Structure formats: C-alpha cells, structure tokens
Amino acid sequence: MSNGRTDSLVANRVLLTLVVAAVIGAALLSFVAMAPNRLVSGESVNLIAALRPWQWITLIVLAALLTLCALSRPFASPGAHYLVLTAAPLWLVLVLYGLGDYADRALQEASASARVSQGAAFWILVFCPILMIVDAFQRLHTHLGLRGLYTLLLAAVVAALFALGHFDGLAILREYANNRDLFAAEFVTHLRLIASALGPALLIGLPLGLLAHRRAGTRGPLFGVLNFFQTIPSIALFALLVAPLAALSEAFPLLRELGVKGIGATPAIIALIMYALLPIVRNTYAGFDGVAATTLEAARGMGMTSRQILWRVEIPLALPVILAGLRIVTVQAIGLTVVAALIGAGGLGAFIFQGLGQYAIDLVLLGAVPTIALAVVADFILQILVALSRPPGAR
Numbered sequence: 001m002s003n004g005r006t007d008s009l010v011a012n013r014v015l016l017t018l019v020v021a022a023v024i025g026a027a028l029l030s031f032v033a034m035a036p037n038r039l040v041s042g043e044s045v046n047l048i049a050a051l052r053p054w055q056w057i058t059l060i061v062l063a064a065l066l067t068l069c070a071l072s073r074p075f076a077s078p079g080a081h082y083l084v085l086t087a088a089p090l091w092l093v094l095v096l097y098g099l100g101d102y103a104d105r106a107l108q109e110a111s112a113s114a115r116v117s118q119g120a121a122f123w124i125l126v127f128c129p130i131l132m133i134v135d136a137f138q139r140l141h142t143h144l145g146l147r148g149l150y151t152l153l154l155a156a157v158v159a160a161l162f163a164l165g166h167f168d169g170l171a172i173l174r175e176y177a178n179n180r181d182l183f184a185a186e187f188v189t190h191l192r193l194i195a196s197a198l199g200p201a202l203l204i205g206l207p208l209g210l211l212a213h214r215r216a217g218t219r220g221p222l223f224g225v226l227n228f229f230q231t232i233p234s235i236a237l238f239a240l241l242v243a244p245l246a247a248l249s250e251a252f253p254l255l256r257e258l259g260v261k262g263i264g265a266t267p268a269i270i271a272l273i274m275y276a277l278l279p280i281v282r283n284t285y286a287g288f289d290g291v292a293a294t295t296l297e298a299a300r301g302m303g304m305t306s307r308q309i310l311w312r313v314e315i316p317l318a319l320p321v322i323l324a325g326l327r328i329v330t331v332q333a334i335g336l337t338v339v340a341a342l343i344g345a346g347g348l349g350a351f352i353f354q355g356l357g358q359y360a361i362d363l364v365l366l367g368a369v370p371t372i373a374l375a376v377v378a379d380f381i382l383q384i385l386v387a388l389s390r391p392p393g394a395r
Contacts, residue, residue: 009072014135015084016070019063022128026059030119032099034106037113038171038360047121051098059125062091066132077139084136088129089154095125096161103169115171117362144387151380171362172369179351179366187370190347193265193340194333197272201329205277206322209284219285226278234271234339241267242343268340275336276329283325287318319389327382334375338367348374 010016031050033042048056065087069080103116137147167173176183212219232240246262249255260266291314299309341349348367355363 010070011072011077011080012070012135012139015066015132018128018132018135019066019070022125023063025124025128026121029121029124031121031125032102032106032119033117034110035115035117035171036111038115038175038362042115042117044119045102047125050102052101055094055098055101058094059091062087062094066091081136081140084132085150088132088136089157092126092129092154093157093161095122095129096158097166100161100166100169103167107169115174115362116169117171118365144384148384172365175360175362175366183351183366186346186348186350186367189345190334190337190349190371190374193268193272193337193345193347194330196265196269197276197333198326198330200269201273201276201280202326204273205280206284208277209281209322210288212281212285213288222281223278226281229274230278234275234336235342237271237274238267238340238343241270245270263344265345267343268337268345271340272333272336276333279325279328279332280322283321283328284318287321287325288314290321291317316389317391320386323382323386323389327379327386330378330382331375334371334378338371 026047030044031047032045034045035042047059051059066084069075069083069087075083099118099122106116107114133150137150161167168177208222212222229237242262245260245267249260249262295313295317296309299313304312337345337347338349338352341347341353348371351367352364355361355365355367
C-alpha cells in the first residue's frame, strides 16, 4: 500500500533523485578549495561559506521548486517539465556565477600564487541540472530545433561569463593562461588524431558491414576478429604496436620519412581505427539488415538496378543506424585519444598525464574538461544528424 502511495505522490523519480543527490552533495562535500599554490592541497570551503547569502538562498528556493515539479501535485505535466526547463538553467548559471564570484573575492586577500579550485559539490551542482534538462526534454518529446535553440542560448550565457572574465581567478583558467599556445596546439592535435582515425575506419568499416549483410558466411569470422580487438586494453594495444612499427621504420627508411614510427601518431591512429571498426561494421550491418524485404521487392518491381537500390533505397534507410554507430565511435575515439598521449601522440591527454606527474589537479582538469566538452558537443551534433537522417514520420 505504501509503495502505491509513493508512486502516486512522486511523478518524476529521476528529477527527485537528482535534486536529492544535489542537496546531499552540497551539504556534505566541499564547493571550492582554497590553496596557497598549485601543488598544495587546498582548504575545503562549503557551499554556505563560499556563496553570498542571496546566492545560496536562491539555490534552496530553486531546489524546493524542482522538488515540487517532481511530485504529482501541485504542478501537472507538461507544466512541471517546462518549469524544470526554467529553474534548472537558472540553478546552473547561479552555481557558475557563484564560483567565479567567490574566486574574485577570495583572491583579493590572498597571495599572488594562491589558487581557487572547484570542489566535488560544484561538479554535482553542475551536472545535476544538466541531467534535469535532458530528462525534461525527453519527457516532453520536443522538436529537435527547439532543443538546439535552447542549448545554444544556455551555452551563450555561459560563454558570456567566460568572455567577461568572470572565471579568470580560477586555477584551471590560470593554467590555461600559462599554457595558452601549447593548449591550442594540443587541441588541434587531438582533433587531427580523431579525424585521421575516423576517416579510414569508415572507409574500411562501411564496406565490411555491407559484406556482412550480403554474405552470411563472413559474419562469424568478421565479428569474431573485431570483437577480439575490443577485448584488448587500450594501453596494451598501444604498447603492442610500438615494436612492430619501430621495426618497419628501421627496415624501410621511406616509411620513417613519411612519419611512421614506433611512438607518436602512427600507433595511436592504428589503434583508434581498430577500436572503431566493430561499432561501424555492426551498425552498418544492422542498418542494411533492417531494410524491409517488401521495400526491396517494390524497388525491384519499379525496375531499379541493384546499384540504384543500394544508393536510393538501402543506404538512405540504413543511414540513421550507421550514423548512430558513428556517434558511438566518435565519442569513444575522443576519450581513447587521451590515452594516446602516453606514447607521444600528443593531444589533450598530455596535460592530464603531466598534471598527474606534478600532482597538479588543475592541469589535469585543463585536459579533462575540454575532452568531456568535446565529446558532449560531438555527441549532440551527431544526434542531430541521426534525427535529420530518419525518414519523415519515423521516430
């Protein structure tokens, strides 16, 4: 009986869970850390001590409003979801503003080497409203264009805070200022490694997926080999490629002149291609296999050739599933490229491992946060492409 009453009282368990998690995290964990320099662990500062009274009181009000939105009453769906889309971004912007505001106030009375870093509570208070927004959009089934416009407006507000220098006092921004030119070079290197791997992976994977669809006898051996690649840990695969590539570059000077070496970009790109093949091949196979036989029969009845059926019928219908595989591969490649820094390939992982070696957490974040942001942006763009590739009327 009590479970039934609880179900009738709570309309959105996901939202309620996120609010509770945010409140508990804010109460028990540090919001920021104040350190005398970049190498010393900072003194934890909780949310109440870090924010001005009007800021944390507003957060409490927003948390109460979002809690009411999670209940069956007083707000009914879809009005509750629209309230979430209003309150959650206010929460997010207020947390970001409060962080920068505290950094400015704290550093005015500290030494030049003092650092203000984000605490665990800050990250919880940032990610929870983002997940609330995602959940609200999923429940409302809003148009993709509206989601994109909403996201751009929210991103513009956050970008404005950065442009106005509101976060310049944070340790991660100081690390960026000290490594501005190097960061730009490593970011471009990160993108180049991803592009260099995805291009060949598509050129190899798409025909293999079509072959698996056309020839049933090739599926078992093909997927077996590709599954085997996935079982190899990334660091181990990078290491296994070093020796043979070094031997090839020594045996063939032309390859060495072309940049093929045991360490650097070459083994990283090869490993990324090997990891990317399974999702591309499997989704390509699934996409073609999902085309209805009646559709193919109708195309043949219209007099289409096999080539015309492939390009005008099969590929357009299979494209959403293929792009979904590309979405998985792209996000995977963005993360795996970080590990490639261990073998001298460069990229954003260079900051992460350099920061770990120096015990400088803000230098680690300088590599980690842009990597996460890049993965989110790539996922969002490819999600739009998947939606646009679906036939009219399909969901």
